[in-house]
Amino acid sequence: MVIPVHDANPARRVPWVTYALIVANVVVFLRTPGVAGSLTGDTGLAQLCRLESFLDQWAAVPRELIHDRMSRLVPTGQVGVGPSGPGCVVAPPDYDKSPPLSVLTAMFLHGGWAHLIGNMLFLWVFGDNVEDRLGKARYLLFYGLCGYAATYGFALADPDSPTPLIGASGAVAGVLGAYLVLYPRARVWALVPFLILLPLRLPAWSVLGLWFVLQAVFSYGAGVSGAGTVAYLAHVVGFAVGMLCAWPLRRGTPPPPDPPRPLWGPQARPGPTWPGRPRRPGQGW
Template identity: 40%
Template sequence: MFPIRDHNPSERTPYVTIGLIFANLVMFLLTMPWGLNAEGLWVYGALYAGAVTQGDMMWGLLTHMFLHAGLMHFAGNMLFLWIFGDNLEDQLGHLPFLGFYLICGLAAAAGQISAEPGSTIPMVGASGAIAGVMGGYLLLFPRARVDVLAIIVIIVKVFTLPAWVMLGVWFALQLMGGYTTPGDSGGVAYWAHSGGFVAGALLTLPVLLRKGGSRFWSRTDGHPPHDPIDYGHRSRVPQIPRR
């Protein structure tokens, strides 16, 4: 189950979100075996918690955000960034959003390092920074509508959920995964996701307060402060009332 779009249009072009997706795409093409296969970029650009705690390979705190381990890893992260990033960039402004994104990525790295300070497993991916975007989105637009694709064996269905349900469930799953997955086992960096999400919500809190806090929610009822997109397909056949 994963989101495919929201009903929350941005009011200006999200240049930074587009730029981040492009930067991730370039690095993805550089590092994949069927691309330029610059494997060294992946190996030395990843984040190694054990190295960072010893003051080594500190650049990994930043570079890991632009590397991915495969097509699905890359595509999933960029989909999440595209769905939620444009609206947060709309509210924060272009340069503040870039700073917000990078800080959330650093907070995500800190969360994973705190959980597994001696780990030698490389961590890559933009998901920690994107989790921060999701945390900020949840704070500003808790009732924005998000279309979710659910695949259950052979059943494929799209249904709409309020953002607080979809993002709340996602965050709960990260916490559950962090507590139940054996440390230093590889796989999903649950504590990076959790750390980024919390950082994003905390960094967005001053923005919410400047907008009036609870008064902002009262004015919008938790929805976007503009008309949502309606993805319904209306028939072109005119409706004739019965007489």
């Protein structure tokens, strides 16, 4: 899978909403119980129980979303000893939880550094242009809509799942879908794994198209083992919703600027003009 690092498509205005979303995600992640363990490798049972309790309270649970009610038993964050050995204690919840509102809070939670950095990198590279095209208020609503659509789409496919859903992936996927519709020919610098990570400048349609195809394949269970730990179907739904929302705006969207001249080759710089010999357009050294 290619890793985008920069696009040659400057925005006209400062993308304050995109910056604010990135900061909010990082701050919430740093305040999530268990983050220190995910960085240092220290993941004891007590830490895992606290994290499980936190996520169950603030994450979106498909079973709760579909039935619009909380679970009867939830992790308390305490460690207990049962017939099968030590484990996390469960009990009736001592808090109120709104399943629809949990979709919003879940969009700012992440399960680890790789999860957070991956989402924020894609949002950093592609979010500024989508925000520039939609406007700040409409962009923020669009971001939330894609996140909600992705979460509920996944919940409808697995309505009895008790596993919490977390992450900004669904909303970010919507941003990617909108970017593909609005700027398919924009050039994106990406790291392509080929023995080593090669930096290449590729059209956005190839980078984002490949990303979407991989998510669609993985959502059907094909690919690496353990793919079930990632809600690939939510990515697919968010991407499709982003494309649909951006489709009416594609005709009025100005094209990205032409890529800069290459550093070498006949188009790198104009060649010299010899006496009595006119220079042909595009002639190099």
